[in-house]
Every structure is written in structure tokens, then in C-alpha cells.
Amino acid sequence: MRLVLLEMELAVCRLGPEEEVPIWAVRRTGFFSLTATEDELSLVCVADAVPEGVRCERGWRALKVIGPLDFSLVGILASLSDTLARAQVSIFAVSTFDTDYILFKEAQLAQASTALRQGGHELIRF
Template identity: 40%
Template sequence: MTYTLQQFPEKLAVVKLPPGAEIPAWAESASLFSITATALETSLVCAGRDVPTKVVARKGLTGFAVEGAEDNQQAGVLVQLLAPLAEEGISVFTISTFSTNWILVPLEQADAAAEAWRRRGETVEVATPVTPTRQSRQSKQSGQSKKDKR
């Protein structure tokens, strides 16, 4: 099976926080925003732009979302997609949601990753992130104001 990977333009970061940490105010959402908490640590995947320099983080990552693999019970999806990157010496950070696998690679190796996938017959496309319109933001704010007044 072949896959289509959507390459998102935001620069992402993977941040390491202590176990049980609160989500900091600077942790901004992007095309991918994820919180993973274990007994040993809390990890965030978030927009990299406001991550403080003193925080332990891997910054400057590009996210690729895998299309066509909606069934997370399908075996071998990540193996098929990660093998060409390993052969090229490209490090990855992977995360899976209920219906999508994400592969994060260093920004400076994103073009090499895309080319490695294309050589294997995969399709790589530039994704257009969905951002709320100004009107919908205002609607949300005015809706929140109405709730606050109750």
C-alpha cells in the first residue's frame, strides 16, 4: 500500500516537562498539539515559536501527517514509512492519534525525508493548516462572554 503524507509548515517542538506538570501558557497549539503524560515525564508537541530556551526541548521539527492509514490496527504502516528515513540517517519523532500517524523530522532534513518517500512511491504534499477566520474567532469570544455573564 502507498500513502500520502501531508507536510505542515509550522515549526514544532517536542518538550520534556516533569511528571504531572501543568501545561505552560507558552505551549501554543499548531497543526499538531499533543500532551503525553507518564509516570516519568510529561511531553508536549507544540508550536516551537515561544518555547523558552531554558526548557528541555527538541525544536525545529517539521510534521508530516500520514493519510490513508485511518485504521491504526493496520500492521506495518510506520515500518514502511520509517525505513527509508533510517536508511538516509534521518532521525524521527513519531506520534499517533486515534486516526492519524505523525512523523516529525528535523526541519533541515524535511526535503530529504520527502524525497526518500517519493523514491519509494509515496506521495508528499504541502498541507494547508486550517485556521479560524476572524469572524469565527469573534463569535467564539462573544459566545464566551455570554457564558461568563450567566
């Protein structure tokens, strides 16, 4: 697969299920993803947008699978996650209508890039 590294640092945040979507999380530039369940409101957004005091984990980077990807394709996330798991790289996956994103900690950038290249994936802007 062809993958591109997004330039910004991301944060994964957790808010209560009753909380409103905060305006700071939903920039129209950069990257954000929201998932609301009965248990939580989970946000992935640009790290420098997150105010102090918000429960979050910073230091994430994202790889975008160059798409768009057809919904009938099988095994995209499995291929990437298996390659990274064998290299001991933890991931957080986000999917959109057009493609998939694999997030991993910045500290594992070199480890992730080596594993993905050795796994036959093409890395762009790495």
C-alpha cells in the same frame, strides 16, 4: 501512503512528571501532543509558543499520513520509518486516533522528501 507536510516548525519539550500542562503548549490552532508518564511530561507543540528556559529541541517538521486510518492496518509507521532510516533521517513519531505523524528535523527535509518519494509515497504541499 499519501503524506502532507505541516507548515509550522515544532518543538519537542520535556517537563518534570509533577508539572502541570502549560497553557502555552495547548493552542487550539496548529499542533500539539502531550504524553505523561511517571518519568516525564513530554510535549510536542508549535516552536514559537515555547518560552525561553524550557528544555526543548526545536527545528522539527511533521508529515501527516492522510487518514483516517483503520486500527486494523499494519505496518504504516514501519514502512515510513524504515524508508527514512535507510536515508539516515531520524524521526519522532506521534499517533492519534485517526492517523500518524512523522516528525524529523528541518535540516533533513530534502533528504526525507527524496527518500519518501523514491519509496513510492505521495507527498502533498512539500
